[in-house]
Amino acid sequence: MKLTRRTVLGRALALGFAVCSMAGSSAAFAAKPLVMGFSQVGAESEWRTANTASIKDAAKKDGVTLKFADAQQKQENQVKAIRSFIAQKVDVIAFSPVVESGWDTVLQEAKAAKIPVILTDRAVNVTDKSLYVTFIGSDFVEEGHRAGRWLLERAKKTPDATLNIVELQGTVGSAPAIDRKAGFEQEIASNPKLKIIRSQTGDFTRAKGKEVMEAFLKAEGKKINVLYAHNDDMAIGAIQAIEEAGLKPGTDIIVVSIDGVKGAFEAMIAGKLNVTVECSPLLGPQLMQIARDVVAGKPVPKRITTEEGVFPAEVAAKEFPNRKY
Structure with a gap:
């Protein structure tokens, strides 16, 4: 088939529009915000309040859509929240467990839904360690x-x-x-x-x-x-x-x-x-970065320990201005 100059030019333009359209779609897909479901223990202390603030602030700064649930120190509330996150098909679930035991069933549900789970601050006692990807927190x-x-x-x-x-x-x-x-x-x-x-x-x-x-x-x-x-x-x-x-x-x-x-x-x-x-309760920035790595399929350590110190009364006055929580 003989192609005229006009036909070739037309097909080239059409191909160009198609490529631009695909690139636009890819950019739109890439721009889709990561959605995290987070279940917090409650608001029982100064520490917990600072921890919640750190997570919310970090999510906002990082462009993460955060679905936050306060468990009011009740495990049943956390289980309900995690199941709600699964139903909403969030990208990743993170939570600070009220207690160590009793998580196997709901975490198996998250695994079946192919939603990765990150533990923050507190660990869980489960027989299958693959039910969560990593644990970020103190020793x-x-x-x-x-x-x-x-x-x-x-x-x-x-x-x-x-x-x-x-x-x-x-x-x-x-x-x-x-x-x-x-x-x-x-x-x-x-x-x-x-x-x-x-x-x-x-x-x-x-x-x-x-x-x-x-x-x-x-x-x-x-x-x-x-x-x-x-x-x-x-x-x-x-x-x-x-x-x-x-x-x-x-x-x-x-x-x-x-x-x-x-x-x-x-x-x-x-x-x-x-x-x-x-x-330290200031785990928010670290959590957001780890969540992005996990969702992207990058390998992460099973245990990530925060670095902390000991402060006797003798240094309190000097250190107080440096405290962020």
Whole structure:
């Protein structure tokens, strides 16, 4: 077939339009925002509030469409939220589990729907580790060890004295409560003069921490030498109870806690708290990057640990201006 110059030109233009049209479609597809379903534990503490803010801010800055659900510290609410995310066919699911166990069924549903799952802050206990892609968060056992090591060093100032410890645990069955207790107990086991005489959950809240500390004081009184709290909010609540009992927190009772929130630094500056072990809630930017890598099919580590420090009261005033939460 003989082609005229006009025919060739026309076909070239048509091909050009087709290519441009395909490129436009590809660009539109590429511009489609990543959709993340995120189930948060709740809003039980300063730490959790900062964690939520970090995730929401990072999603906004990164152009991620975030479907956020507050579980109000109930596992059944998180299960419902995850199933809702599956039904909505989100690109990725992330959540901070209320407790460690009881996730196998709903995570199998997410896997069947081919939706990757990222754990943040807290781990889960499942038989099939492929039910989640990665876990981003702190090493809670190490946090317990750090709290214990600080107390061992403090105990060297009075080597002949027995230090009776009361412990405010986090939410029963939660990863930080289990691990922070284990790490602390493992560490202080080297000194038989450090003894935990009372241990009870304060559910990570300030109000419950105060309530349980009041009960500890009523039962043990001046026998208590040390308070070990699994988070700063419970410690701050307990400090109120100690003061109302006519004692001086930080002096009459050594106060050791975990998280590193601004409220803890204020308490240290006031001489009411002796040390806080850092547990950073600012996981948002890291979560968004990992989510994009996961959805793109890039390999990611199974465990991503955040780097954190220990802040005794002596450095509180200097460090306080640097705190972001």
